[in-house]
Amino acid sequence: MTRSAISLGGGLLVVGIIATVWWNGAREPYALADAPKIDVTVRAEKSTYPDVQQTTKDVDTVVRVYVQRLKDGDAKGIADLAGPAYKRPGPAAATYVREYGRAADGPVEVTVLEGPVGYFNSVEVAYQETGQRQELLLVKDDGHWWIGLGDGDPAAGM
Known part of the structure; x- marks a missing residue:
């Protein structure tokens, strides 16, 4: 093998490693499945602060995944959406499935509220099927x- 071929191979390896790290770091650790289909609208609360619009875009996927897993009755999948600083999310996830699972069959409106800081944000989930x-x-x-x-302490990972 020539020196230029070895150099090219080493360069491609480095580019491959960088691309893999970027790809895995850029993607969210959760994603919507193909089924069940959900009807979810995610919108920002009316606000004078432009960061509410950006937060709405940022949280869109996690709230859609949450509703999809509710509709599917997937308590373990919901528990997997718990923040890393939270322990024992299973019982709360099972409660959410019991209380809101049927409601997720119909249209769901999620309103992103103004957050007090950039790493905490509340959302209100309105289930049109049941009015919950x-x-x-x-x-x-x-x-x-x-x-x-x-x-858990939501600020523990901050």
Whole structure:
């Protein structure tokens, strides 16, 4: 093998490693599944602060995944959305499935409320099927939004 071929191979290896790290770091650790289909609208609370619009874009995926897992009755999947600083999210996740799972069959409106700081944000989830409302605390940790679910200190990872 020539010196230039070895150099090219080494360069490609470095580029591959960098691309893999970037790809894994840029993607969220959760994603919507193909089924079940959900009808979710995510919008910002009327606010004079422009960061509410940005937060709405940032939390869109996690709240949609939450509603999809509710509709599917997937308590373990909901527990997996708990912030890293939270312990024992399973019982709370099971309670949410019991209380709101059927409600997730219909249209769901999520309103992102003004957050007190950049790493905590509440959302109000309105289930049109049953008229129920739920407030969830979202916690940003390591660049991703999670649900405050279970026992824990939401500021522990900050």
